[in-house]
Amino acid sequence: MTTDPSLTELANRVSDARDRPAYGHDALITCDRLVRIFTTDGVEVQALQGLDLLVREGELMALVGASGSGKSTLMNILAGLDTPTAGAARVAGRDLLTMTAADRLAYRRETVGFVWQQTARNLLPYLTAAQNVALPLQLSGTRKGRRARRERALELLELLQVADCRDRRPQQMSGGQQQRVAIAVALANAPAVLLADEPTGELDSQTATQIFEAFRTANETLGTTIVIVTHDQAVAGEVRRTVAIRDGRTSTEVLRRSEIDAATGHETVVAREYAMLDRAGRLQLPADYLRALDMRDRVALELESDHIGVWPDGTR
Numbered sequence: 001m002t003t004d005p006s007l008t009e010l011a012n013r014v015s016d017a018r019d020r021p022a023y024g025h026d027a028l029i030t031c032d033r034l035v036r037i038f039t040t041d042g043v044e045v046q047a048l049q050g051l052d053l054l055v056r057e058g059e060l061m062a063l064v065g066a067s068g069s070g071k072s073t074l075m076n077i078l079a080g081l082d083t084p085t086a087g088a089a090r091v092a093g094r095d096l097l098t099m100t101a102a103d104r105l106a107y108r109r110e111t112v113g114f115v116w117q118q119t120a121r122n123l124l125p126y127l128t129a130a131q132n133v134a135l136p137l138q139l140s141g142t143r144k145g146r147r148a149r150r151e152r153a154l155e156l157l158e159l160l161q162v163a164d165c166r167d168r169r170p171q172q173m174s175g176g177q178q179q180r181v182a183i184a185v186a187l188a189n190a191p192a193v194l195l196a197d198e199p200t201g202e203l204d205s206q207t208a209t210q211i212f213e214a215f216r217t218a219n220e221t222l223g224t225t226i227v228i229v230t231h232d233q234a235v236a237g238e239v240r241r242t243v244a245i246r247d248g249r250t251s252t253e254v255l256r257r258s259e260i261d262a263a264t265g266h267e268t269v270v271a272r273e274y275a276m277l278d279r280a281g282r283l284q285l286p287a288d289y290l291r292a293l294d295m296r297d298r299v300a301l302e303l304e305s306d307h308i309g310v311w312p313d314g315t316r
């Protein structure tokens with residue numbers, strides 16, 4: 001039998017809740033019940049339906065999901081190009097809902113860098129690779145002097161192994177070279193976060209692997225936090241954490257870690273899939289699990305000492 005809590009216990013619970021760190025207090029990117037509703041011709045589309053996501057500083061992670069699940073909507077919000085309808089979003093201490101137009105411009109120039117799928121969208125066609133990388137430095141005013149800007153541009157092109165393209169215009173480079181130069185442009189102002197929306201979408205698989213290696217180099221050498229939206233299973237399989245978005249919410253997450261066999265010293269990567277549990281206790285079960293057990297509308301739950309059992313309606 002349970003007894004009602006005393007007033008002192010209730011007061012203690014309130015004070016515990018107050019002292020508990022806020023959701024995402026130690027994350028670089030925090031999306032808290034993010035909602036984005038588009039209205040066209042009187043019809044509402046809920047592109048994001050209360051999406052929660054935390055990304056730690058220094059992570060290299062992938063976002064996956066079916067077409068229309070809300071990935072680009074999320075990326076546009078994180079890039080400061082669109083504003084959410086409701087919820088909260090913070091990146092590197094900036095509140096994306098309350099930024100002024102001037103803050104937003106500074107945010108796009110200094111805090112985030114982005115690489116888009118269409119190689120042509122990332123670079124100015126009439127500038128060389130080195131000039132493309134130097135341009136954001138000039139616009140933000142972080143490097144004074146043409147020589148200092150060119151030096152920084154060449155350093156980044158070198159890091160991404162496209163130094164030989166420095167004096168070429170985009171149409172004189174391959175798609176893969178253009179994307180590597182695009183990554184250098186995005187990194188020019190040393191952003192805290194690099195966002196990439198299908199950066200390998202227009203490339204063959206071998207070139208896509210090289211582009212992914214360029215992201216890894218940026219992450220490991222410069223410590224940049226990187227979020228990549230991808231359909232490419234090979235890319236999604238290379239990162240430690242892949243978050244799946246379904247119907248405008250984060251639904252499942254795959255974490256990969258290396259395990260070393262004590263006997264042979266052989267290293268293998270072990271992947272494990274998790275369902276996301278939101279702060280209201282809501283859980284999205286994978287669609288194939290629901291189909292396999294013909295679960296719909298409602299399920300029976302049972303609390304065990306170390307797990308919760310979930311059964312199709314009518315079987316318990």
Ligand SMILES: Nc1ncnc2c1ncn2[C@@H]1O[C@H](COP(=O)(O)OP(=O)(O)OP(=O)(O)O)[C@@H](O)[C@H]1O
Pocket residue numbers: 038039040045046047065066067068069070071072073074
């Ligand atoms: N500007 C807009 N106006 C109206 N509806 C929009 C707009 N942008 C996106 N949507 C709708 O919001 C939903 C999510 O779209 P979004 O582009 O974010 O999906 P996605 O996961 O990036 O898809 P894809 O993989 O095909 O790029 C879709 O139903 C889409 O039609």
